[in-house]
Amino acid sequence: MQSHTxxxxxxxxxxxxxxxxxxxxxxxxTLIPNPIPIPGIKLGLSNIIIxxxxxxxxxxxxxxxxxxxLLLSCLLFGTLLSLLYSAVGGCLCLVxxxxxxxxxxxxxxxVASAFGALAHNAGQFLxxxxxxxxxxxxVYIPYLAIAGIITGxxxxxxxxxxxxxxxxxxxx
Amino acid sequence: MDNKENTKISENKRIxxxxxxxxxxxxxxxVAVLVLQASKNNASIAIIYVDGEKYTEIxxxxxxxxxxxxxxxxxxxxxxxxxxxxxxxxxxECKNNLCVNQGWAKDTLLPIVCLPNNVVITISGxxxxxxxxxxxxxxxx
Ligand SMILES: [Zn+2]
Numbered sequence: 001m002q003s004h005t006x007x008x009x010x011x012x013x014x015x016x017x018x019x020x021x022x023x024x025x026x027x028x029x030t031l032i033p034n035p036i037p038i039p040g041i042k043l044g045l046s047n048i049i050i051x052x053x054x055x056x057x058x059x060x061x062x063x064x065x066x067x068x069x070l071l072l073s074c075l076l077f078g079t080l081l082s083l084l085y086s087a088v089g090g091c092l093c094l095v096x097x098x099x100x101x102x103x104x105x106x107x108x109x110x111v112a113s114a115f116g117a118l119a120h121n122a123g124q125f126l127x128x129x130x131x132x133x134x135x136x137x138x139v140y141i142p143y144l145a146i147a148g149i150i151t152g153x154x155x156x157x158x159x160x161x162x163x164x165x166x167x168x169x170x171x172x
Numbered sequence: 173m174d175n176k177e178n179t180k181i182s183e184n185k186r187i188x189x190x191x192x193x194x195x196x197x198x199x200x201x202x203v204a205v206l207v208l209q210a211s212k213n214n215a216s217i218a219i220i221y222v223d224g225e226k227y228t229e230i231x232x233x234x235x236x237x238x239x240x241x242x243x244x245x246x247x248x249x250x251x252x253x254x255x256x257x258x259x260x261x262x263x264x265e266c267k268n269n270l271c272v273n274q275g276w277a278k279d280t281l282l283p284i285v286c287l288p289n290n291v292v293i294t295i296s297g298x299x300x301x302x303x304x305x306x307x308x309x310x311x312x313x
Contacts, residue, residue: 034270039271136221139208142201143282145201149194
């Protein structure tokens with residue numbers, strides 16, 4: 001009984017660490033000037049952490065880390081509108097990655113990640129479409145799709161290598 | 173043993189299917205980008221949207237050089253510049269200035285978007301009604 005509580009506390013502490021890491025990477029990424037000046041295109045490095053938590057712990061745990069990251073970034077430099085963008089993108093991304101994690105039985109994480117990034121961009125694009133209400137922005141779709149597939153693949157590879165090296169002992 | 177082999181095959185099949193869908197989407201997107209780039213030439217009508225409403229429409233071929241300052245509903249200002257029949261966001265009071273960094277609209281073909289202030293500049297070819305009438309005539313006669 002005692003050890004069960006201990007492991008719960010340990011897991012909570014580890015998840016809190018991942019949430020802090022995810023937020024830190026997210027904050028750092030906003031400081032890097034965007035190499036491609038197209039709204040909605042960025043590397044999405046903080047998703048590496050979400051992927052690691054999803055594949056090592058599960059969907060519930062990853063949702064928790066994502067929620068903490070969203071709330072922290074909104075509190076620190078966000079507006080309600082920017083929270084809407086990142087929340088819709090982040091949640092769609094996690095749901096798609098969760099489904100593909102199951103469908104692919106934990107294999108080919110970079111494929112799941114690419115689809116996740118696509119879903120993220122699609123979600124943000126839909127919010128942008130609703131906010132701006134101008135059909136001209138539809139031109140962005142293929143650009144956002146290409147960017148999502150490439151960045152998602154790269155962040156998926158990062159997560160793959162981290163998961164390989166990450167000691168099993170911190171997750172049990 | 174046999175059962176294990178089967179699950180292995182279906183696993184690979186699943187990875188293959190999902191990867192194939194991804195590859196198809198990538199190819200389709202690249203083709204779409206190439207088509208868009210090819211249609212770049214006749215873009216000359218700039219339409220400015222503020223808060224989802226059409227604010228003004230400018231024919232870049234006929235317009236003279238000028239700047240235009242817009243006050244967004246959140247109180248921020250965006251200054252749009254028209255020069256040499258091209259249009260850009262010259263300056264903007266927004267967080268990351270992505271809209272300014274997008275540069276000239278005709279060079280990118282993409283709409284210039286300032287999401288924080290909800291200002292959008294799209295450019296497109298002229299919606300030439302005469303042209304369409306002509307082709308219609310050609311068919312009927
Ligand atoms: Zn802007």
